[in-house]
Amino acid sequence: METLKIAIAKGRLAKYSIELLEEIGIDCQVLKEDSRKLVFTLPQHHIEVILLKAVDVPTYVEHGVVDMGIVGKDVLMEQERQLYEVVDLKFGVCKFSVAGRPNGTNGKKHLRVATKYPNVTKKYFAQKGQSVEVIRQEGSVELAPLMGLSDVIVDIVETGKTLKENGLVVLEDIANISARLVLNKVSYKTKKKEITTIIDLIAEKVS
Numbered sequence: 411m412e413t414l415k416i417a418i419a420k421g422r423l424a425k426y427s428i429e430l431l432e433e434i435g436i437d438c439q440v441l442k443e444d445s446r447k448l449v450f451t452l453p454q455h456h457i458e459v460i461l462l463k464a465v466d467v468p469t470y471v472e473h474g475v476v477d478m479g480i481v482g483k484d485v486l487m488e489q490e491r492q493l494y495e496v497v498d499l500k501f502g503v504c505k506f507s508v509a510g511r512p513n514g515t516n517g518k519k520h521l522r523v524a525t526k527y528p529n530v531t532k533k534y535f536a537q538k539g540q541s542v543e544v545i546r547q548e549g550s551v552e553l554a555p556l557m558g559l560s561d562v563i564v565d566i567v568e569t570g571k572t573l574k575e576n577g578l579v580v581l582e583d584i585a586n587i588s589a590r591l592v593l594n595k596v597s598y599k600t601k602k603k604e605i606t607t608i609i610d611l612i613a614e615k616v617s
């Protein structure tokens with residue numbers, strides 16, 4: 411049996427991803443230990459799990475150095491990689507929204523938009539025919555309209571707490587987000603049996 415390599419995003423999605431693997435019978439105890447290790451071999455299951463930053467998961471899957479990965483739809487929408495998105499895992503649920511001050515954009519013809527997701531932002535406003543300048547941020551995006559760096563933001567909204575505590579509101583929703591199971595296109599052919607077994611078990615768990 412061939413070893414299946416699975417990439418999991420560190421951070422928010424890690425706990426749920428590990429729980430899901432355990433629910434389908436994969437013992438992930440070693441992944442729960444406090445450690446700085448990034449590669450975990452689970453020989454009894456013919457599986458190797460690697461931990462990496464969420465934005466890097468599609469790179470590893472697309473290049474085929476891992477066979478599958480678990481990553482947020484936000485990252486997939488931003489990167490538009492060549493891979494198969496096969497299961498909506500129904501955790502990491504949030505949405506992409508345009509947010510700003512409660513009085514909106516006052517019909518401005520040209521908007522400055524701060525975001526960690528420049529591609530999603532450009533595509534969304536282009537479809538609406540709205541002219542924008544996208545200002546790329548690495549985090550704390552909510553600060554931009556508060557400090558006058560931008561008119562609005564495009565960001566992830568989960569509970570709405572961050573917006574509320576910074577005096578911002580959702581102006582428009584762009585898309586629903588959740589974690590997805592993604593596959594390398596070649597692995598899907600060369601390790602079809604192993605991959606199909608895992609996909610079926612996961613799909614059954616999340617349905």
Ligand SMILES: Nc1ncnc2c1ncn2[C@@H]1O[C@H](COP(=O)(O)OP(=O)(O)OP(=O)(O)O)[C@@H](O)[C@H]1O
Pocket residue numbers: 419420421422423463464465481482483484485502503504566567568569587588589
């Ligand atoms: N409230 C939320 N904020 C951000 N991401 C969320 C939220 N809820 C669910 N997610 C999902 O979790 C994924 C990983 O988020 P996480 O914050 O761990 O990583 P990140 O955005 O790369 O952060 P950092 O750059 O701080 O490591 C996101 O890509 C998204 O799909």
Ligand SMILES: O=P(O)(O)OC[C@H]1O[C@H](OP(=O)(O)OP(=O)(O)O)[C@H](O)[C@@H]1O
Pocket residue numbers: 548549550551552565566567568569570571572573
């Ligand atoms: O609706 P809420 O439940 O408040 O969650 C949304 C917030 O969470 C994320 O930020 P994160 O914690 O990843 O920090 P960041 O600003 O560094 O991206 C996101 O960018 C929002 O700021």
